[in-house]
Amino acid sequence: MEQETLYQAFVALLPVIAGGAIGVLGGLVGTHYGHRLTEGSTKRTDKRVRVEALASATYELDLWLRKEENYFLYKGPENLEHSPLARVETLVLLYFPEMTAEGRSLSTTVREYRTWMMEGRKQVLDGNLSIPPPEHTARFGAVYKSFLDAREALLERAQGVMRGLMAS
DSSP states (O other), rough: OHHHHHHHHHHHHHHHHHHHHHHHHHHHHHHHHHHHHHHHHHHHHHHHHHHHHHHHHHHHHHHHHHHHHHHHHHOOOOOSSOOOHHHHHHHHHHHHGHHHHHHHHHHHHHHHHHHHHHHHHHHHTTOOSHHHHHOTTHHHHHHHHHHHHHHHHHHHHHHHHHHHHHHH
């Protein structure tokens, strides 16, 4: 009789024990799963912020180059700002290795643009001119177009990354 009572008590407690085990297991799995979801969301948010920083620095580069051009070619005020190209290169290097080719292309065209500016500056100084000669300024369109093409290629790649982040 005593064994039967013990058995009945065990059977009565079985749903409670099973429910407790399910609750503990659910708590462990749910916490782990919730942490992974939060972690993934945080990583996507961080990457989106970096894509935005990359795009912003890429656009700022155009203004910075114009200030440099004004200084080198037209005797405007010296541009003491840091080049946004350093931020672009750093972001590509550290966070977007898939954009390395576009980043290098942009870097190359910026260097070509600055070389063109410095050649113009040399011509102004050597010839005691107030502005670069027409044959030098005639090359501006080709130099600037190369820069714009490289900038747009990097921005298109960044848009693709952003679309992927927004879709996930």
